Amino acid sequence: MTDPCPPAAPGPWWRAGRFPLFAAARGLSVTGDLAALSALTVHVFQDTASGAAVSGLFAVRVLPRLFGALAGGLSDRVDPRRLLVFCDLISCAVFVLIACTRPGYAMILGLVLVAESAATVTAPAAQALVARTIPAHALSRANGLLMAVTAIGFASGAAIGGLAATTLGYQYALLVNAASFVLSAALVAALPRVPAVREDDDRGFLAATRAGLGRLRRDRQAAAVAVATIGVTFAAAIDRPALVVLTQRDLAGGSGLAYGLALGGISLGALVATLLMGRLRALTPSAAALVAGIAVEAAGHLGMGLAPTVAAVVIGAAVAGFGDGMEGVTAITLLQRAGGSSVGLVMGAVLSGSYLADATGSLLGGLVVGAAGPRLTFGLSAALMIACAAVPWYAARNARRSAPL
Template sequence: MWWGNRYPVFVASRLISQTGDMAALSALTVHVHASTGSPVAVGALFLVRMLPRILGLVAGAIGDRAELRGLMMLCDAVCGAVFLLIALVDPTFPVLLALVFVAESASTITLPAARTLIGRTVPKEHLAAANGMLIAASATGFASGAALGGLLAGMGDYRWALVINAASFAISILLLVPLPRAVPEPRSGRSFLAETVAGLAVLRRSAHVRPVVIGLVGIAFAAALDRPALIVLVREDLGASALWYGLVLGGIAVGGLVAALGMPRYRGMDAWALRLFGVGIAAQAAGHLTMGLAPVTAVVVLGALVAGFGNGLESLCGNTLLQRDAPKESLGVVLGVVLSGSFLADAAGSALGGLLVEAISAPGTFVVAALIMLACVRIR
């Protein structure tokens, strides 16, 4: 049985590839900064990495028409080959950017494909548990990979991290091989463009799907407002050390992991998913408000834990609701819209957050973000 026996293997494949990918990104960041000495070059690396995310809608539409296990194996193979090539030839900076763009384009297809696979193959009563495991694996791989890449780049040649990343994609492919195929839903015979447009129409028609998508994207924007405000709040307003800043970020991660691993054990998770989605958003608002108004840094850490838990709960319930309620033949498009919308919202929020910090202070920016989050609860 796919869910009972082999789903953990799927999660392991995502954990390993995410760990390797973050190790490579950390090492490349250190390498680019050391070799160019230019913050602009580092920014260009991150820009090239994120640009394909804008095409999440197209990536999701591809997943709707494809056998997903094979598609993910193909994308992993492309990523592994690209990073191995970078490690072998040590390319010039422009060529490096072009190769990273190719790898990230393949990864962009994988992101909605993994969640579409869950919606296509996992029984509805197990969706929350499936998403919880995947979210927890992603968070663990993100943190451990970033630390590993920084360590390897600091100890020696950055290319070892890229070799490890290529190997992680190879291991991921091997883990995917024995899993069952995830064939697409029967097609209507319409063109790729027509089916993509039809998938977008779900957002307009469905009273169940639209509010969830708006909530996920809106929260991404509001949370991004506080990204530039947090370092100012901790280091300047509260006069705390960099260690405390790290503890706050760790608190957000821990809170998210607790939600992802703990909430699926709640028996009413499936029946109460929509209400818990709103609770997750409200918890994030409370956490961000607590951080902004905190008199001491320890309270900021407490607020970060609450906000992280709310974010994990919102993400868990949001993905579960979309997989449950969106039409299976258009699920990839819907998830792709969330990917693209969240990326654009994150970029806009980060840019606007810096301006807000200068205009109204870091605590004021946290208050604004909390109010936007509460507005997302009302939209739901």
């Protein structure tokens, strides 16, 4: 696969494709989306008093994400800017409809399914747009800034949605979300046109999708990055219930505050890493940086499992978050560079695998914690991460050995 990134242009890299407008659009969209999700979750539980109903809401959100490869393939055939605008407007209409009609549970699930289907198209389209507008030397910095904006949007959106749902009513949070989608669509519409790289492909859509996935499998280094990314997501998800049990039950003085501090430590570490990516030579995306990021993340998870106090858990969480941010930006950048004319398809396929791995790991983690306890669960997670790090390391070593002298 060939590098889809454009050549470097004169002036600061962030002027390419009007990147600040795009970053602002993604921040608005993510903030509104998390506000709506938080508000809907609170509303569904208050209305049904059923944990199963809340699980149904999350299941509907995950289901479309399993078709990420197909969704990503659209951005290889259509201007990703147009896809982003269209999907933002569809999502806006959905949440306005929910807010104004206050439908029952079944109708909420159906409408959320529509919105999440649009979001499934949006994620790979956004990464394809970045790959095609940002010069290769600045790609990691752009991805790092976008991940930082996304992390801030997740945190602020969840807080806004929860507060709005409990004080004003869930429909107001949904209207805020709808407004954020309108603003996001307006900003994206102001970006320059991004030609699709496969708009003249005369093959059928499914045939082109199969061909793109075949090229990913044959590119051993890109495939290794994809496998490592999905595997690390699975390993990290196993620890999710372990962190709750460790901070709430096993540590003296543990409380809801302890769990919140641990999550804050992860977020802070990831935010620092994403902002540093590409600025320091040691954090330039490469197979070595990917392996190092996964190793740092594994060390953080092991540290949390061995931590004797809440403070030590928070430190381990910050280390894990730093490794997670480093690994995330590096993997995205390497996959964007390798994607070539199938960059949207590649990113969509990896996102689908990651969502499935996250859901499976979370379910399995509860069983492992119940059988072995939280500390051994953290150890298992760290061991799985090291095994995942070996995949890109081995692929890079083989590539160096086979390279002509």
